[in-house]
Amino acid sequence: MAPEPVELAIFPLESALLPHQELPLRIFEPRYAALVRHCVGRGEPFGVVLISQGREVGGGESRCDVGTLAEINECIDHGEGRYELHCRTGERIRICEWLPDAPYPRATVRPWPDEPGEPVTDAQCLDIEDRVMALFERVATARGAQLPGRDVVLGRADPAVDTSDAGQRLFALAARVPIGPADRYSVLAAPSAAERLLALREALDSVTAIVEFELSGN
Template sequence: MTITPMFPLESVRLPGEDLPLRIFEPRYSALVRDCLAGAKVFGVVLIAAGREVGGGDARCDVGSLAEIVSAQEHGEGRYRIACEMRERIRVEKWLEDDPYPRAVVEPWPDEAGRLVTGDEIVDVEDRVMALFERIAAAKKARLPSRGELLGELQLGEDAGNRLYALASRVPMGQADRYAVLAAPSASARLDALSDAVATVAAMVEFQLAGE
């Protein structure tokens, strides 16, 4: 377990995603300065209730580590940083927000569970593609290729990470994104993603019916 700087956001960030940030609030300027002088990593969690600016928020306890890969300083504590989301983490204890949010965290790799098969991955990919095709047909738009839309399977990529990558491309709500992130195993993540795709598909049909 490690004491880690934390950056609560109003959106869920999944492992493998990019995270660009503009920093101007003093406490997060201090966080960035300390990170740039050290390990260049901080934790990102979803704000469950309240507001991000000024504290006083309620925070979820499952998030991901963000690694700063580039930073530009613009004076007066302002930064533009580009981050890549790394491993999933679980907050064990929140500490005082002094000088910025901090928590005791530990890595949370996928737990053991039912094996997710290649056929199940293909099935959920097919359902995501069908969703995109439905939207494109309604808008009379031309879709990019399957590989461009869903991303290519990376060599050695496991089922859990592939499901993260697919989830990052589906226009789902934050509650569904958090369900995907917080699923304890790859098989539970598959179920969460399947439910999210079904929810988005139903919403699309409802919206199209009203047009």
Template sequence: MTPTPMFPLEVAMLPGEQLPLRIFEPRYSAMISDCLAGDREFGVVLIAAGREVGGGDMRSDVGAMARIVEHTSQGGGRYRLRCELGDRFRVTQWLDDAPYPRAEVRAWPDEPGTPVTGSDIADVEDAVLSVFSLVASARDEELPSREELLGSAEPGQQAGERLYALAARIPIGQADRYAVLAAPSASARLSVLQEAVETLRAMVEFQLSE
């Protein structure tokens, strides 16, 4: 199995998201140079503890593949990148960090589970809009349209993919984002997102009550 270059971040990235990056640390400059000479892909995982710069971090074992779609070399090993997040994976083994973080990974598509219907997703969207409405009302602002806030399902998009896209638009914490990413099935992802939205609503109601 060919090792996969890995980029640990302090953010849990979700499939379908855009990822802008500014590269300057030597080990990641070497990684990006190798990626650009190859398939332009690397894995992204959440740092469970520690920091991005300098190493010594603890890394999560579920992530998503990033593909470089735009890049600018700024000289001296510095790059500006725009990446798109794609398929989810599990890390099966972390390898030595020399010359940069690497791991053996296995693709992890959604597992079978209880079907998630359009009605299920609409219910979550309604709950999210209700929270946004609370905030807009408190600020005496007009709420943007449903599509502007939450986007809309793309043709052929699976329920699990739509839930990723929805989660990316909601101001939830990194632990909740990672729970969405690591949910084994679309139905499990739905449950995680429902709980995250309930937590968000409780936080908003508490803050508005003060």
């Protein structure tokens, strides 16, 4: 049985965030200063969702309905409604209903764990991890740079990531690949681990083609 929706402050962003990512924020807009005071005062997380149309500043933006929780780990108050936050994203959430923006964006949400689907095997995870490593090695060679260890590059060194869970492993991997907001959101919003694997493969195909084109000098 699905848990009851809970009301949550929401921060729409122009980038899609995946679980277990660092999220630094500089706050100066009054509505988000109010959000910070609310969350810090109550010790509550907020949600982050991708803006599908519009900008972070000014209001009136259109928002996607899948996001993540974000915990405020550090809040520096610079005065006059300006804050510097160091946050980290957590579990995936789904918007149930948008509420009036009074005084900041709010919605009722539920956690959205992976839905049942075709199993993702360790061999499939290793295959796409190898492709990501090959991409980074291609770039590093072109720049004369040295890569860190495989686990660091692939996001497997993060103790918060359960590498025995294929869905979480794919989230961690996707967070390291330089894909655009739309592709990152496709990975985030994939209902199951198997569908996330397909979305990540397609995104990786696109970014690999772009890198090869740029490095070829054409």
